[in-house]
Amino acid sequence: MASSDALLPISxxxxxxxxxxxxxxxxxxxxxxxRRPVKGLLAVSFGLLFIAFYxxxxxxxxxxxRSNVDxxxxxxxxxxxxxxxxxxxxxxxxxxDQLWKLSGDRNTVAFSWNNSMLxxxxxxxxxxxxxxxMNDPNGPLxxxxxxxxxxxxNPNAAVWGDIVWGHxxxxxxxxWVHLPLAMVADQWYDANGVWTGSAxxxxxxxxxxxxxxxxxxxVQVQNLAYxxxxxxxxxxKWVKYSGNPVLVPPPGILxxxxxxxxxxxxxxxxxxRITIGSKINRxxxxxxxxxxxxxxxxxxxxxxxxxxxxxxxxxxxxxPVSKTLVKGLDTSVNGPxxxxxxxxxxxxxxxxxxxxxxxxxxxxxxxxxxxxxxxxISTSLRYDYGKFYASKTFYDQNxxxxxxxxxxxxxxxxxxxxxxxxxxxxxxxxxxxLDTKTGKNLVQWPVEEVKSLxxxxxxxDMEVGPGSLVHIDVGSAAQLDIxxxxxxxxxxxxxxxxxxxxxxxxxxxxxQKSGGSTVRGALGPFGFSVLAHESLSxxxxxxxxxxxxxxxxxxxxxxxxxxxxxxxxxxxxPVYGSSVPVLKGEKLTxxxxxxxxxxxxxxxxxxxxxxxxxYPTKAIYGAAxxxxxxxxxxxxxxxxxxxxxxxxxxxxxxxxxxVRALSRT
Amino acid sequence: xxxxxxxMVMMATLMGVAMCxxxxxxxxxxxxxxxxxxxxxxxxxxxxxxTVGLGLILVNKIKALGTQTLGQINVAYKxxxxxxxxxxxCKLRYKTIVDxxxxxxxxxIKGNPKFAESAVVDAGVEASVCEGGFPKGQSPLTGxxxxxxxxxxxxxxxxxxxx
Numbered sequence: 001m002a003s004s005d006a007l008l009p010i011s012x013x014x015x016x017x018x019x020x021x022x023x024x025x026x027x028x029x030x031x032x033x034x035r036r037p038v039k040g041l042l043a044v045s046f047g048l049l050f051i052a053f054y055x056x057x058x059x060x061x062x063x064x065x066r067s068n069v070d071x072x073x074x075x076x077x078x079x080x081x082x083x084x085x086x087x088x089x090x091x092x093x094x095x096x097d098q099l100w101k102l103s104g105d106r107n108t109v110a111f112s113w114n115n116s117m118l119x120x121x122x123x124x125x126x127x128x129x130x131x132x133x134m135n136d137p138n139g140p141l142x143x144x145x146x147x148x149x150x151x152x153x154n155p156n157a158a159v160w161g162d163i164v165w166g167h168x169x170x171x172x173x174x175x176w177v178h179l180p181l182a183m184v185a186d187q188w189y190d191a192n193g194v195w196t197g198s199a200x201x202x203x204x205x206x207x208x209x210x211x212x213x214x215x216x217x218x219v220q221v222q223n224l225a226y227x228x229x230x231x232x233x234x235x236x237k238w239v240k241y242s243g244n245p246v247l248v249p250p251p252g253i254l255x256x257x258x259x260x261x262x263x264x265x266x267x268x269x270x271x272x273r274i275t276i277g278s279k280i281n282r283x284x285x286x287x288x289x290x291x292x293x294x295x296x297x298x299x300x301x302x303x304x305x306x307x308x309x310x311x312x313x314x315x316x317x318x319x320p321v322s323k324t325l326v327k328g329l330d331t332s333v334n335g336p337x338x339x340x341x342x343x344x345x346x347x348x349x350x351x352x353x354x355x356x357x358x359x360x361x362x363x364x365x366x367x368x369x370x371x372x373x374x375x376x377i378s379t380s381l382r383y384d385y386g387k388f389y390a391s392k393t394f395y396d397q398n399x400x401x402x403x404x405x406x407x408x409x410x411x412x413x414x415x416x417x418x419x420x421x422x423x424x425x426x427x428x429x430x431x432x433x434l435d436t437k438t439g440k441n442l443v444q445w446p447v448e449e450v451k452s453l454x455x456x457x458x459x460x461d462m463e464v465g466p467g468s469l470v471h472i473d474v475g476s477a478a479q480l481d482i483x484x485x486x487x488x489x490x491x492x493x494x495x496x497x498x499x500x501x502x503x504x505x506x507x508x509x510x511x512q513k514s515g516g517s518t519v520r521g522a523l524g525p526f527g528f529s530v531l532a533h534e535s536l537s538x539x540x541x542x543x544x545x546x547x548x549x550x551x552x553x554x555x556x557x558x559x560x561x562x563x564x565x566x567x568x569x570x571x572x573x574p575v576y577g578s579s580v581p582v583l584k585g586e587k588l589t590x591x592x593x594x595x596x597x598x599x600x601x602x603x604x605x606x607x608x609x610x611x612x613x614x615y616p617t618k619a620i621y622g623a624a625x626x627x628x629x630x631x632x633x634x635x636x637x638x639x640x641x642x643x644x645x646x647x648x649x650x651x652x653x654x655x656x657x658x659v660r661a662l663s664r665t
Numbered sequence: 666x667x668x669x670x671x672x673m674v675m676m677a678t679l680m681g682v683a684m685c686x687x688x689x690x691x692x693x694x695x696x697x698x699x700x701x702x703x704x705x706x707x708x709x710x711x712x713x714x715x716t717v718g719l720g721l722i723l724v725n726k727i728k729a730l731g732t733q734t735l736g737q738i739n740v741a742y743k744x745x746x747x748x749x750x751x752x753x754x755c756k757l758r759y760k761t762i763v764d765x766x767x768x769x770x771x772x773x774i775k776g777n778p779k780f781a782e783s784a785v786v787d788a789g790v791e792a793s794v795c796e797g798g799f800p801k802g803q804s805p806l807t808g809x810x811x812x813x814x815x816x817x818x819x820x821x822x823x824x825x826x827x828x
Contacts, residue, residue: 111798112754159769160780192776218776256776256827311828347779347828413794414769414787415761570794 111568111617118420120620121597124479125453125649126408127176127426129166133158133417134424136260136315136390137405138165139199139209142398144233147173149405150182151426152196158417163193165211168651169234172449173403173429177652182238183211189223189245191216196315197223198392200264200272200294200331206230208294209238210274212259213245219255221245222276224294243295250287250299253278260315263394264291266332268361275304277313277344284310284344284376286318288364300364304342305357310376311348315390318342318366319402321356321434321442328402328431330395334361339434341442342366343383345390346376352391352406353380354442356434370440381441384427385511386560386576386611387411393432404430404444408598411562411572411613425598427611435607438581445606446593454481454644461640464526464630471534472626474643478531480594480626484641485587488523488546492635496522497552506549511559511577517541517631523554526630526637530594531565533619540565540614541629542601544580544588556582558590558603558610565614573614580608595646686712691719695822700815716826717774720781723820724770727788730816731763734792734809741805748799755795755806762788762813770824778827785824789817 128134133154141148146169153166167182183194190213197211209225223244228237249258257278264272271290278285286304289297304318320329320338329338343354355375357368373380383391384406391406406427410417417423430444458474474480496502505521508514517525527543529536541561549555559577566573580603582588591602601610616624630637652658688711692701705711708722738756742749766788773780792813796804804810 112750157765159765159784160777161769161772192772195777214776220776348825350779413758413761413790414765414784415758415791415794418761418765419757569797570790 111570113416113419113568115419117615117617117620118416120478121420121615122422123425123595123598125174125450125646126428126595126598127168127651128422128424129153130178130653131158131421132156132423133160134166134426135160135163135407135409136196137392137407137426138196138211140392140394140403140405141199141201141207142394142396143207143235146171146233146235147396147398148235149176149426152407153181155181158421158423159414163195165194165238167236172452173447174449174452175649175651177658178654179234179236180654182235183225183240187213187223187240187244188216189213189221190240192218195220196260196390196392198261198263199394201397207235208264210246210261210264210294212261215245217255220249220258222247222258222261241295246295247276247289247297252280253287257312258287262316262318263331264294265318267364268334273364275316275318277316279312280306282311283308284313284346286313286316286342286344290364302363302365304364305366305368305375307374307376310344310346312346313344313376314347315345315352315392316343317354317391317393318359319393319395320359321402321432323434323439324436326433326436327400328395328433330397334359339369340366342368342375343391343393344375349378350389352383352389353377354383355380356440356442382578383442383444384609384611385578386609387613388427388609388611401431401447402433403447404432406430406611408611408613412568412615413570416570416615427598428593428600430606430609435581437583438607441581441607443606444609445602446591446600450481450593453647453649455647457642457644459642460628461638462628463636463638464628465636466630466632466634467520468630469529469536470628472528472628472643474626474645476622476645477624477626478594478596478620479646479648480530480592481644481646482528482530482592482594482626482641483589484528484591484639485589486526486544486640487587487638488632489636489638492523492632493554495634496548497554502548504550505547506555506557506579509545509547509555509557511545511557511561511575514545514575516561516563516575517543517559517629520631520633521545521547522632522634523547524557524632524635525559526632526635526639527590527628528592529627529629530592530599531614531616531619532625532627533616533623534625536627538564538566538616538619539627540599540612540616542590542592542599542610543629543631544590544603546588546635554582556580556588556604558601558608560599560601560610560612562612562614565612565616567617568615571613571615576610576612578608578610580604593646687714687716688712688719691716691823691826692819694826695819697815697819701819701823704816704819716823720774720778720820720823720827721771723816723823724767724774724781724785726816727770727785727813727820728763728767730809730813731759731767731788734806734813735759735763737806737809745803745805748803748805751795751798751804754798758791758795762791766791770820774824774827778824782821782824782828785817785820789814789821792817 135152138150149168151166165183167179168176170176192214195212213223224241224246225238227235228239261276264274275286285306288300288304291297320333323337340359345352355368359366368374388406393404408425428446435441435443524545525543529539529541532539545557558580561575562573593600599612688705692698695701766784769784770781792810796810
């Protein structure tokens with residue numbers, strides 16, 4: 001755009017003739033001057049116009065440069081860079097940057113997915129619909145002998161859209177029977193989507209469901225629904241309250257920042273209370289409402305909690321955990337032996353974070369025990385350090401447990417999803433309790449019932465020296481349950497700890513950035529390589545990495561390295577993981593569930609959990625193998641482990657016969 | 666006279682304000698300001714659009730480019746028959762862009778933008794995979810796939826503003 005610099009002199013020049021022209025010598029100047037003023041004014045105005053234009057240009061430039069800098073500093077993983085907010089790394093795993101890195105590999109053979117590879121990816125014992133797209137878990141509950149699971153579902157395609165509530169039931173959280181859709185988008189207040197919600201049991205044992213509807217104008221509102229017939233244990237039909245919506249975005253909250261109502265809990269005043277995630281500018285918040293009938297609500301002036309710079313809080317979850325007992329608690333439980341968990345799904349980063357804290361019932365607020373790892377801050381705790389989002393817990397009154405469901409999306413391309421006709425899984429449901437030994441984190445573990453799938457088992461005890469790889473012959477290796485215990489030989493440990501010159505590695509190490517399982521340290525990595533081809537051209541190592549930390553202490557990391565899981569160049573292959581607390585006297589333990597394209601790893605009894613999606617092209621069917629490895633330079637590892645073949649859960653489409661068959665087991 | 670002068674000043678201020686418009690501001694927050702501007706300004710509705718509207722304009726550009734590329738693929742079957750296998754893969758990938766990614770992005774932008782972000786990122790991935798399938802230097806689509814990547818980067822940045 002032309003700078004007004006060039007223009008000013010011209011207008012000035014235009015002015016000069018006007019002023020100097022006929023102002024002194026010419027007797028006709030008087031009449032001349034009387035006609036001039038209009039032109040003069042025009043000229044002056046144009047001058048002003050261009051000045052204003054130029055000033056505005058400068059103003060916008062400054063403004064946006066500043067905002068770019070601010071955005072760069074806000075970068076969620078804590079590293080400051082000069083790149084704009086648009087290039088936030090780790091935001092969505094599918095990034096063009098990552099892809100080009102992969103294409104630079106020597107694997108330049110043109111690759112195509114074929115049906116054999118794609119159909120192998122379907123899991124044997126994880127919850128998934130028969131076809132199409134699924135996302136968030138919804139309204140999980142136990143009622144009249146059945147575990148109910150609802151979920152975000154697209155009945156029409158293997159991509160997100162046309163969202164309704166799918167429904168399935170199970171006696172044991174493992175063997176599921178699909179039921180007809182529970183709720184569809186048939187009202188103006190959920191015409192654009194029947195979105196996520198939660199169930200609450202009332203004192204009389206009846207059930208209310210609160211869920212978010214995206215209205216015909218795409219406004220997010222909360223709606224009430226309840227079972228049509230409480231005598232039907234399958235809860236097949238649901239009725240939407242005629243007075244819906246029961247909540248609309250309050251003043252100050254934007255129409256698209258108001259979703260995912262929680263299960264309600266009883267206040268000491270005898271009311272029901274819920275919380276709903278939202279945001280104000282970039283501060284993630286959780287709004288609080290009280291109700292007696294789930295139809296009318298009073299919004300509290302206080303927020304349950306808020307954390308700046310965390311963005312929109314989706315799928316907020318709020319629940320008590322016992323400080324002393326390893327059991328679940330009903331959502332309404334409170335007291336001196338109880339802490340409360342606030343969890344939120346971060347829209348900006350697609351990561352679920354939680355924090356442990358104290359709830360104040362009198363004003364509906366909560367504060368974290370450790371504000372430096374407050375909910376949503378990049379360093380705050382996660383249920384899972386891999387692919388795991390939109391999770392939700394429920395209290396299982398049947399067995400006194402709190403159970404966690406998590407949406408496990410795909411890490412492949414949409415082309416593949418469309419070709420194979422489905423997308424997404426749910427993780428194996430996990431029990432959740434406070435770690436009574438550390439007091440600072442939750443512990444999760446696959447529900448006991450998954451053991452009912454265990455078929456044949458093999459037990460192994462072996463010592464593996466540094467730089468070894470052992471093929472573990474278990475036959476078919478795509479459906480496995482592995483429980484293992486490891487010990488590092490004392491000499492190697494003493495050597496590292498006693499050597500003052502040995503570098504303090506632990507401060508720099510991270511699963512994500514330290515190069516994966518091929519990078520060898522004194523005391524690691526060691527663990528299992530699953531879904532491995534015998535040539536090791538494709539493999540997925542799950543391992544411990546032990547490093548020297550500050551103050552002569554060891555620090556242990558638990559990682560899953562999917563970087564070599566597949567030749568395919570259109571899948572996301574990160575190294576996932578985190579440090580894991582190991583207390584004095586504890587051996588290192590891990591459990592791994594392998595089920596085709598999903599690997600769930602649990603470190604130290606579930607203190608650190610990692611879910612990964614992997615898409616091998618060769619290490620499939622009979623070619624998938626299991627290896628034990630020790631890539632440490634010094635340490636000899638003693639490994640003691642069991643490997644079980646896992647049966648299929650035979651998840652059934654809806655049919656009367658299937659339901660009757662399950663009731664008999 | 667003073668009235669005319671005041672009107673002129675007002676016009677000047679208005680022009681100044683117009684220059685701070687949403688298109689300019691928005692494009693400055695994307696990785697390719699010039700491309701963003703040219704894409705958006707080529708659609709007159711951009712002048713009065715909100716961020717959702719700007720995002721939709723760009724998603725339509727993705728669709729148009731995808732469709733154009735599919736046309737080029739069809740041409741390439743005849744001019745470069747030895748690349749049939751790679752062209753088949755590209756056809757599959759670009760059909761995903763035009764049918765699945767664009768459709769998801771459009772509905773998600775209006776209600777749940779993170780799904781639009783995934784769809785837009787995927788569109789870039791599909792284009793890259795198509796391009797990467799050709800032996801070095803033999804792709805008849807390089808210009809188009811590179812353009813798709815750039816447009817997807819810009820679109821993603823705008824969709825992220827909605828999160």
